[in-house]
Structures are given as structure tokens and as C-alpha cells.
Amino acid sequence: MAVYERTYRGYVGPTTDPRTRSLVLARYAFEDIFASRLFLGFFLLCFVWPLACAVVIYLKYNVDALTILDLSAIDLIPIDATFFRLGVVRPQSLSAFLLIMLVGPALISPDLRNNAMPLYLSRPLNRTDYVLGKFVVVASLALAVTVAPALILFALQSYLGGGEWFAENYRIAPAMVVSFAVWTLCCRRSRSRSRHG
Amino acid sequence: MTVESSATQSVTQSATQPATDESGTVAPPSVTPPSEPAASLPARRRRLAPYEPTKIELDGLSIRFGRYQALDSLRGSFGGRCIGLLGPNGAGKTTLIHTLLGFYKPSAGTARMFGCDIQREGKKIREWVGYMPERDAFIGGISGVRFVRLMAEVSGLPPRQALERAHEAFFYVGLGEARYRKLDSYSLGMKQLAKLAQAIVHSPRLIFLDEPTAGLDPPARVRMLRLIRDIRDSGLAQILISSHLLRDVEECCEEVLILKKGKIANYCNLAEERSANRKFLEIETQDAGDARYDGSRGEHDGHQAAFVAALGGLGCEVAVQNRRLLKVVLPQEVEIRDLYQAAAARGIQIRRLDYKRDSLEDIFLKAMEDDDGRL
Secondary structure: OOOOOOOOOOOOOOEOOHHHHHHHHHHHHHHHHHOOHHHHHHHHHOOHHHHHHHHHHHHHOOHHHHHHOOOOHHHOOOOOHHHHHHHHHHHHHHHHHHHHHHHHHHHHHHHHHOOOHHHHHOOOOOHHHHHHHHHHHHHHHHHHHOHHHHHHHHHHHHHHHHHHHHHHHOOHHHHHHHHHHHHHHHHHHHHHHHHOO | OOHHHHHHHHHHHHHHOOOEOOOOOEOOOOOOOOOOOOOOOOOEOOOOOOOOOOOEEEEEEEEEEOOEEEEEEEEEEEOOOEEEEEOOOOOOHHHHHHHHOOOOOOOEEEEEEOOEEOOOOHHHHHOOEEEEOOOOOOOOOOEHHHHHHHHHHHOOOOHHHHHHHHHHHHHHHOOHHHOOOEHHHOOHHHHHHHHHHHHHOOOOOEEEEEOOOOOOOHHHHHHHHHHHHHHHHHOOOEEEEEOOOHHHHHHHOOEEEEEEOOEEEEEEEHHHHHHHOOOEEEEEEEEOOOOOOOOOHHHHHHHHHHHHHHHHHHOOEEEEOOOOEEEEEOOOOOOHHHHHHHHHHOOEEEEEEEEEOOOHHHHHHHHHOOOOOOO
């Protein structure tokens, strides 16, 4: 209908799958979050450290680069479980924590401040869907700065280190995923506890 | 009061009665061609037949907050095109709406809408329901059209159709020019209209409007009521309005549900009440002997009692409103001059005489009366 026809009319078009409705909240939240320059800057900053780790792994296996920099492979730290625990998991967990601190309140507080909950809950959504929609945002961002770079670094190291290194250290990957998942859930839980007093 | 029977009667009427315009001619239901479905989207069609009227069935619905009984065993079936929900503060109007929307779990009984139980199939029901809350409710920091689009998408409209409907809804409520402004910058009247836009954007079959005219200036109130009447007359949605303003309800609603202390005090079809209500005469009297009348109360009361008895003798139905005001229903054979003659014969002077009908205010006040007749 053209907008100049200002009469009330019904809608009989297609509708979306009810199971995907909570993702609408997530999509809108992502749009709002990434519209903030502060958040975008911090989000990009979270990838600087993994990038530095990737450079170290690359240098470790690139003799030409080491020669140019006048370094030997022994001078660089060994790439093993300790490297991933102290060099990847801990800093990235801290980044995820700060990211959640930055994003979490902005996801919920505008809805609470402006009394939007009755509007959401009068739609085909329940409280679980609402929480799920918001949690998807937090979890996605946390995974993006933790699991994704960690697994990429692991894959890079496995590729450069060869099958022998992978056979010895394959447990690192699932261990990192589990530790990040536990960390994210703990952060989320502590945020919601602090919000509800 | 037989809520069940009168309600069922009105449901049958509203279900079979197509929309009529002011001249009384039957308007065909406006059929809108379906929007072009997007090929990439899951084309899940709405299962409810379009524009099918529904009933709100209350089956012993009770809500208790601690020791406070907010709703007490509500029973009845309501299905008019526009139902007014009236009652004093704390009567349970908003609680009833919130319970129907699934915000509160009934402590006893249940309710059904669209044939679905509100407790077991709440999500399904809410696909076909629109809600305009009483308090300010919006999402801060976003534009009006984005807010309404979000609400449409959450209700199940695909993004493209949701955007289209959001624009239409804004133009429909008269906020077309302000749709890209941030909601925080809207005036109270504009926020009310934006709330109405989000309530209708997904084309609900039943719209709950909680105090839609609260805080509006007279022109904005007129605009809001015109929109409500337009939606009602479209025949595409039923409306339930909760309001303190009897005039607003009288202007929009066909049926009225009056709540008092969590119970149904009255449920009536306004049109039927209007047609059933006989015209009556409101007569103001004073003693004929003294036009300034400051005589004894007993003397006047005696004259008035005699006048009332005389009117009864003429076959009139008389209700004494107060010492000077009478309501009289005249039989066909009695003329006005008979009243004047009866009054003159008993020392009573008729000072004023008006033809009237029971207004919604009378119906409401009657429902609010205690057993001893006091408000």
C-alpha cells in the first residue's frame, strides 16, 4: 500500500519461523552495538594481542624472517600448552571480560529504563527467548575475541609445526574452548548478579 | 445480572454482523491483496483465518497477589468489536489485560482467546494480539520507525515487510513526518501515537489499549479516538479499551465490561442498552406556594410524595432522585399537561422538564453502588 492511503489494513503476508524470533533481538542489538565507535575501537583492540601471537608463531617457523631480524628460533618462546594458556587464554579472557562489561549493561538497561519489557512480552516471545536473544549477543562477542583467535592460532601452529606437534598437543584446542566457555558463563553470571543486586 | 447470557448474545451479534457505516449501510469487508512474499523467506502463513472474530472467555479467572485478590473468579464471554473495560482504580482492569497477555499466572481458573488457553498457548495467542501499555514504554535511543519495525519483526513479520508496515503504521497514526526522529524526543502525545503504531503494525486480531487517551490534549484525544474508531470500523481487529474516561469509552465502544474490586459488576451492550432504555423525563420541582422556597423540608416532601403518588396513579414509573428531582417514564396515553395538572393540584411547581436517556455514566454509577445504594 502506498503511504498516502492512510487507512487501516491487515497483513496477510508470510511470517518468520517462531524459533528465530529471539534472534531478531540479537540482530538489532548487534546493529546498535557496532554503531558505537567506542565499542568498535575496543573490539578491534581485542585482536591486537592475538595478531602479535600469530606473528611470533610465524617467526618461529620462518627462517628468512628470523635472519632478517637477526634472531634464532631458540630466542623465541616455545609454542606449547603454556604459550596458549598464558599467552592466549588469559589475555583474551580478560578482553572478553572487559567486552562483556562494556556491552552487557547496554543490552538490557535501555529496555528496563524505558519499560520496554511489557512490549516484548506482549509479543510471541517469553522471558527465555528474551534472555536467549541477549545472551546470543554476549556469547557471540565473547567467542569472537576468545575461541575464534585461539583456534586460528592453534590451526596456524599446527600447520607450521607439522603433524608431530599436533599429535602431541591436540588436547590444547578443546581445553581452550572449554575454559573460554566457562569464563564467559562466569562473566555473564557475575554481571547478572551485580545487576539484580 | 447475567453476564454469561448477555455476553453470548452480543458475541453472536458481533460475529454475524458485518461492519456498518454511519448511514447504516453494510460495508463489505475490505479485502487487501496479500503482500508479495519474499522468495528467500520461510513462507509460513498465519494459521488463523483472516479477520475471524474472537471471544475472550473467562473461566473462573482469579489472580491473587499475596493476600490481595486482584481478580476474583471472573466468568463470561466477551466478543464485541470494541469492548470498554471500566472500573475505579484498583478494580483490576490492567491486571486483567496483563493476565490475558500472560504476564501473570492465574491463581485459579483460566481464560481463552482465539480458542487457545492463555496458560498453555500464550505465545500463539500473542501472535494475534497488539498491546498499547498505559505507562511510557519504548526503546530509548532509536528512531520511531526502527522501534516499530523491531516490534513488527518480533511479532513475526519478515524484515522487508516489517519495515514497510512500520512506515505505513507511522503514516496511519499521523506521525509520518516524525518517524525518523529519536523516540526520546517525542512529546507525550507523539509517544502515545507511537505506542499505538507498534500495537497495530503486525495487524493483530485483538488490540488491548490501556488508557489510550491518558495525558493527551483535546485535539490529540480526538485524533486518538478517531483512529480507534477507524480500526474498529475496518472490521479487521477487535479492540479492548481500558479507560477511566467514560466519554471516550462511550464514543468508541459497543460493549462495556465494568469491574469492581476484581469482580464483574456489569457487562452490557451499549447499543442495546440505548435502544432498550426508554426515554424518561427528568423533572425538577419546588413548592408552588413559594417560588423562592425556603419552607420546611417536611412540607415539601409531603407535597412531593403526593405528586409522586399521583403520577403513579396515572400509570407512570417514577424514581425519586433527590428532594427536587424526579425521573418519570410516561406511558403512551399520558401527556405532559397531565403532569402539570397533577403537580398544580398538589401544590408542586414544575421548574424544569427534560427528556433524557440513561448514559454510560448512569450505568457505571449504578454498577459502582453498594448494596445499600451508596457509592
